[in-house]
Amino acid sequence: MKVLMLNGSPHTNGNTALALGQLEAIFEQENIKTEIIQVGSQNVHGCTACYGCAKLGKCVFDDIVNKIASKFKRADGLVVASPVYYAAPNATLSAVLDRLFFSTQFDKAMKVGAALTVGRRGGLSTAFDQLNKYFMISGMPIATSQYWNCAHGQKPGEVLQDEEGMQIMRTLARHMAFLMKSIALGKEAYGVPEREDFIATNFVR
Numbered sequence: 001m002k003v004l005m006l007n008g009s010p011h012t013n014g015n016t017a018l019a020l021g022q023l024e025a026i027f028e029q030e031n032i033k034t035e036i037i038q039v040g041s042q043n044v045h046g047c048t049a050c051y052g053c054a055k056l057g058k059c060v061f062d063d064i065v066n067k068i069a070s071k072f073k074r075a076d077g078l079v080v081a082s083p084v085y086y087a088a089p090n091a092t093l094s095a096v097l098d099r100l101f102f103s104t105q106f107d108k109a110m111k112v113g114a115a116l117t118v119g120r121r122g123g124l125s126t127a128f129d130q131l132n133k134y135f136m137i138s139g140m141p142i143a144t145s146q147y148w149n150c151a152h153g154q155k156p157g158e159v160l161q162d163e164e165g166m167q168i169m170r171t172l173a174r175h176m177a178f179l180m181k182s183i184a185l186g187k188e189a190y191g192v193p194e195r196e197d198f199i200a201t202n203f204v205r
């Protein structure tokens with residue numbers, strides 16, 4: 001069982017990394033493998049809406065997005081973590097997620113998703129809501145915690161002083177582990193849910 005974790009911060013040892021560290025420790029206790037990919041420091045541009053991925057089966061820009069895609073395909077869960085920038089996720093992470101979810105055709109249903117945001121003071125919930133949208137449109141059950149998955153801090157390291165925030169992260173990891181293990185058992189017992197052919201109505205005739 002494996003969880004892929006994306007860190008949207010440009011800081012390898014910043015507050016978002018420390019929040020992810022809380023999850024990582026719990027996953028280790030739960031015998032779940034983890035891999036963290038540092039996204040925020042990469043040179044990534046946004047989706048150009050060329051629709052080339054529909055033919056290629058991957059993004060036409062062969063960068064970190066396609067590398068993440070193959071790891072995501074094999075993972076049982078995806079954690080997406082972001083520092084809050086102007087009440088939104090970091091722009092580099094958003095560019096990666098737009099292209100990752102749009103360009104990949106593998107079935108993401110029943111892979112567990114979890115988002116978390118870290119900020120100094122405000123906009124953490126709106127950024128958190130935005131990240132959850134990628135999971136919801138993909139049939140991915142979302143792991144939740146004892147509160148919205150947010151923690152406060154500004155300078156690197158400060159987030160550790162947010163004891164409630166750090167507990168939220170640990171609880172999130174325990175809930176996510178339980179969900180992934182339960183889904184694995186459920187798949188054995190019942191298989192995966194039936195999938196109808198996609199009906200696309202754009203309300204344009």
Ligand SMILES: Cc1cc2nc3c(=O)[nH]c(=O)nc-3n(C[C@H](O)[C@H](O)[C@H](O)COP(=O)(O)O)c2cc1C
Binds near residue numbers: 009
């Ligand atoms: C461009 C920019 C915009 C920011 N906007 C917000 C914001 O809207 N709300 C907030 O609470 N913090 C904001 N912050 C603060 C960061 O979210 C905060 O310092 C966070 O802990 C950084 O995480 P990191 O150490 O993982 O990079 C902003 C920081 C930057 C650089």
